[in-house]
Amino acid sequence: MQEHALSDVRVLDLTWHIAGPYCTKLLAGLGADVVKIERPGGGDPTRRTGPFLKDEPHPERSGLFHHLNTGKKSITLNLKTASGVNIFRELVRDVDILVENFRPGVMASFGLDYETLDKLNPRLVMTSISNFGSSGPYRDYKMTEIVADAMGGLMYVSGEPDRQPLKQAGSQAQYQTGLNTFVATIAALYYANETGIGQHVESSIMETMNSVVQYPVIAYLYQETIETRRGNVGMIHPWGIYFCKDGYIGIAATSPLWQQLVDLIDTPEIRDEKISTLLGRILDRDAVDAALYPWLMDHTREEIYHAGQKKGIPFSLVRTPEDLLNAPQYRARGFWVEVEHPEMDRLTCPGAPALMSETPWQMGRAPLLGEHNEEVYSKLGYTKDDLVKLRERGVI
Amino acid sequence: MKLPLEGIRVLDHGMIWAGPWLGKLLADFGAEVIKVESIQVFDMSRGPIVAIPGVAIYPGGDPGEKSYNRRAVFHYWNQNKYGITLDLTRPRAVDIYQRLVKISDVVTENFPPGVMRKFGLDYPALREVKPDIIMLSMPGYGASGPEKDYRAFGMSQEQMCGIAALTGYSQEAGPMKSGMDYGDPTAGAFAAGLIMAALHYRRRTGKGQWIDVSQSEATSLLIGEALMDYTMNRRIWQRMGNRHPSMAPHGCYRCRGGEQPPDDRWVVIAVSSDEEWQNLCSAMGNPTWAKDERFATTLGRLKNCEELDRLIEGWTIQHDHYEVMQILQRAGVAAGAVLSGQEIVEDTHLKERGFFQTGTHSEVGKVTHPGPIARLSKTPVTIRNLAPALGEHNEYVFGELLGMSREEMSALEREQIIGAAPLPGADRLY
Numbered sequence: 001m002q003e004h005a006l007s008d009v010r011v012l013d014l015t016w017h018i019a020g021p022y023c024t025k026l027l028a029g030l031g032a033d034v035v036k037i038e039r040p041g042g043g044d045p046t047r048r049t050g051p052f053l054k055d056e057p058h059p060e061r062s063g064l065f066h067h068l069n070t071g072k073k074s075i076t077l078n079l080k081t082a083s084g085v086n087i088f089r090e091l092v093r094d095v096d097i098l099v100e101n102f103r104p105g106v107m108a109s110f111g112l113d114y115e116t117l118d119k120l121n122p123r124l125v126m127t128s129i130s131n132f133g134s135s136g137p138y139r140d141y142k143m144t145e146i147v148a149d150a151m152g153g154l155m156y157v158s159g160e161p162d163r164q165p166l167k168q169a170g171s172q173a174q175y176q177t178g179l180n181t182f183v184a185t186i187a188a189l190y191y192a193n194e195t196g197i198g199q200h201v202e203s204s205i206m207e208t209m210n211s212v213v214q215y216p217v218i219a220y221l222y223q224e225t226i227e228t229r230r231g232n233v234g235m236i237h238p239w240g241i242y243f244c245k246d247g248y249i250g251i252a253a254t255s256p257l258w259q260q261l262v263d264l265i266d267t268p269e270i271r272d273e274k275i276s277t278l279l280g281r282i283l284d285r286d287a288v289d290a291a292l293y294p295w296l297m298d299h300t301r302e303e304i305y306h307a308g309q310k311k312g313i314p315f316s317l318v319r320t321p322e323d324l325l326n327a328p329q330y331r332a333r334g335f336w337v338e339v340e341h342p343e344m345d346r347l348t349c350p351g352a353p354a355l356m357s358e359t360p361w362q363m364g365r366a367p368l369l370g371e372h373n374e375e376v377y378s379k380l381g382y383t384k385d386d387l388v389k390l391r392e393r394g395v396i
Numbered sequence: 397m398k399l400p401l402e403g404i405r406v407l408d409h410g411m412i413w414a415g416p417w418l419g420k421l422l423a424d425f426g427a428e429v430i431k432v433e434s435i436q437v438f439d440m441s442r443g444p445i446v447a448i449p450g451v452a453i454y455p456g457g458d459p460g461e462k463s464y465n466r467r468a469v470f471h472y473w474n475q476n477k478y479g480i481t482l483d484l485t486r487p488r489a490v491d492i493y494q495r496l497v498k499i500s501d502v503v504t505e506n507f508p509p510g511v512m513r514k515f516g517l518d519y520p521a522l523r524e525v526k527p528d529i530i531m532l533s534m535p536g537y538g539a540s541g542p543e544k545d546y547r548a549f550g551m552s553q554e555q556m557c558g559i560a561a562l563t564g565y566s567q568e569a570g571p572m573k574s575g576m577d578y579g580d581p582t583a584g585a586f587a588a589g590l591i592m593a594a595l596h597y598r599r600r601t602g603k604g605q606w607i608d609v610s611q612s613e614a615t616s617l618l619i620g621e622a623l624m625d626y627t628m629n630r631r632i633w634q635r636m637g638n639r640h641p642s643m644a645p646h647g648c649y650r651c652r653g654g655e656q657p658p659d660d661r662w663v664v665i666a667v668s669s670d671e672e673w674q675n676l677c678s679a680m681g682n683p684t685w686a687k688d689e690r691f692a693t694t695l696g697r698l699k700n701c702e703e704l705d706r707l708i709e710g711w712t713i714q715h716d717h718y719e720v721m722q723i724l725q726r727a728g729v730a731a732g733a734v735l736s737g738q739e740i741v742e743d744t745h746l747k748e749r750g751f752f753q754t755g756t757h758s759e760v761g762k763v764t765h766p767g768p769i770a771r772l773s774k775t776p777v778t779i780r781n782l783a784p785a786l787g788e789h790n791e792y793v794f795g796e797l798l799g800m801s802r803e804e805m806s807a808l809e810r811e812q813i814i815g816a817a818p819l820p821g822a823d824r825l826y
Binding site (some may be wrong): 132 | 397401421433440448449450451452454455457469472492536538541543544546548551554556557560561565573576582585587588593596599601603604605606607608609613614616617619620622624626630631635636637638640643646648649650656657662663665668685692710728732735736738744745748752753764765766768769770771773777822825
């Protein structure tokens with residue numbers, strides 16, 4: 001059996017909602033042993049967030065929870081009890097990474113701040129994800145996804161100029177933060193392995209988005225201009241979404257690609273001198289679109305996509321999840337993975353972000369609440385009787 | 397060691413955004429990242445050789461004489477890197493490159509598929525030269541499969557990955573792109589993490605490997621629950637603007653300011669419970685309309701959200717967007733000012749937390765950049781040096797690292813294998 005990239009890495013996962021679990025899900029995918037600690041009773045709130053299988057709410061049947069927690073183990077532990085904290089201190093001695101996304105100050109209230117944990121395990125990489133960071137005037141502000149999109153800087157530049165700023169679908173800011181925090185965490189892990197020295201990695205959803213969104217911030221920093229919404233067009237033209245005979249496609253044409261596109265469409269309008277240069281196309285975007293549309297309306301999405309790509313023009317399809325499930329490219333590369341789950345039978349799930357030649361992705365499934373209590377706690381020396389007592393006292 | 401990836405050398409063929417962003421993340425965390433370009437073809441993110449008004453951002457709005465060394469985003473995407481030029485279409489250059497590979501750990505590229513093979517520098521070839529090399533290829537749709545030769549930009553990826561189809565003001569209004577080419581930094585971040593995982597594996601086993609990233613597939617993972625809703629329930633999410641399936645009010649509301657960007661001001665508000673709704677009502681001064689029975693429950697508010705949004709906007713429009721955010725946050729309601737680039741730069745919270753970082757560049761002067769993706773307590777990311785001018789570190793890399801003499805380098809310059817001034821067409825994507 002092939003090893004995974006992080007087969008030797010042990011992670012304690014105190015995360016909930018989206019950003020934290022996505023960070024540890026990526027570690028699990030790379031083969032780390034991730035033990036997710038959940039509150040006894042309810043567990044991670046995403047267990048109670050849809051989509052649910054057949055739309056029937058059930059804590060073991062959330063598609064959101066499943067996507068965010070594949071490949072992990074789950075134990076329950078009540079950190080609001082002294083015994084719970086003691087058990088946690090035993091667990092943390094033996095791991096490489098701890099990830100948490102409580103509100104700032106919560107870990108300290110359990111007596112589990114970085115300074116304390118560093119003494120128990122000097123090699124520990126402790127990662128904390130919060131909404132706005134552990135200091136500053138917004139520290140205790142409430143955040144939901146749309147607030148993160150707004151304050152991260154993506155929303156002001158998304159949408160039509162004469163309409164309200166537009167949020168992206170799903171939970172992009174939270175995912176993006178989970179992803180980037182995973183990157184920072186694994187950097188700190190590499191350092192800990194090289195030096196034996198752990199550290200505290202901190203990210204905030206607002207700042208991670210400010211770092212990633214870039215354009216509007218860079219524009220103001222460099223030349224004090226304010227980037228605004230452009231709708232479905234870009235700085236150069238054409239660069240955006242168009243409709244065609246049976247749906248939507250994307251066109252992105254830099255100058256050499258524009259020449260390819262002109263040869264493909266081959267009408268007097270598209271060959272018009274005034275749109276033959278990049279500057280000409282930027283100055284008369286309407287003329288460009290007027291020259292494109294008759295041809296677009298004459299062809300289907302698939303025809304346009306393949307005809308363009310065969311000539312090296314990066315036309316794109318505006319694809320729905322249905323399109324993605326059927327996409328020949330995704331299928332050929334094994335993007336979709338079939339997963340067996342005790343409460344959901346067979347699921348089709350999105351799999352790995354990439355193919356690695358030596359170290360396969362560890363897919364797994366999401367754990368049931370407390371599924372691994374016995375396995376994890378018995379390694380600490382607790383007997384079945386101990387576990388029963390702990391359960392009675394509300395510790396696990 | 398001062399930084400996590402100190403001692404790791406990366407040859408970075410990143411082009412445009414996804415590739416350079418990947419290199420930037422590795423460089424920020426301490427790798428010695430050498431950006432490889434040529435005077436025949438440079439990274440398109442340098443912009444056109446002759447600046448075109450409105451297409452790119454430059455320091456003080458001034459492209460200067462060598463605009464290709466001054467473009468703003470280029471500086472951000474390439475901070476902390478070194479830069480060399482080497483025309484890999486020439487056999488002599490490929491020999492030199494192989495010597496570089498021997499003393500490197502990682503090679504990254506996001507060329508269209510087949511380019512590295514054409515140079516004779518695909519993974520099997522590199523592995524011959526350096527058995528434990530880690531190579532990452534990031535063509536648009538991955539290096540295998542029926543569409544492996546298809547091309548993409550980051551903007552195309554937003555559409556191909558599924559996000560654009562679900563984003564828009566309404567189902568009828570059609571899909572809407574984001575205000576950035578979202579696929580680029582997303583794929584770049586995945587790639588950086590995977591490379592570090594491969595380095596971890598190499599450290600343990602001595603084995604290198606090849607990582608084949610499909611930017612589209614990687615970005616699809618960020619709408620995992622929408623994909624699951626389809627595979628589990630055959631449901632395709634409808635575009636619903638700024639509304640939410642189970643929260644109301646949930647939206648973006650105009651505040652005091654102008655009608656058109658950049659003078660327009662907006663706030664977002666998200667109410668997830670009846671308690672928060674009561675808090676919102678109090679914060680607005682308990683207007684009579686808020687007592688309407690139709691708004692008393694979440695279901696009622698969802699059903700009547702259009703009217704509700706109009707009424708709330710009647711209140712927000714009287715206030716500044718920061719003011720609305722502060723009033724509502726104090727009342728326990730999630731709200732956020734929709735921040736422009738300027739507002740992010742001037743934001744008191746970010747200032748107090750020391751988010752922004754500064755550096756100095758020979759051709760650009762002092763610059764300020766957004767801070768890193770995360771803060772590391774013992775190995776903080778800083779701007780050690782700014783983006784390289786074209787061929788800026790030829791001397792260091794060919795001279796110091798490979799031990800070439802000044803004469804050898806001059807000969808290479810005469811043959812235009814290396815150099816610092818772009819040849820006409822080096823910006824060929826423009």
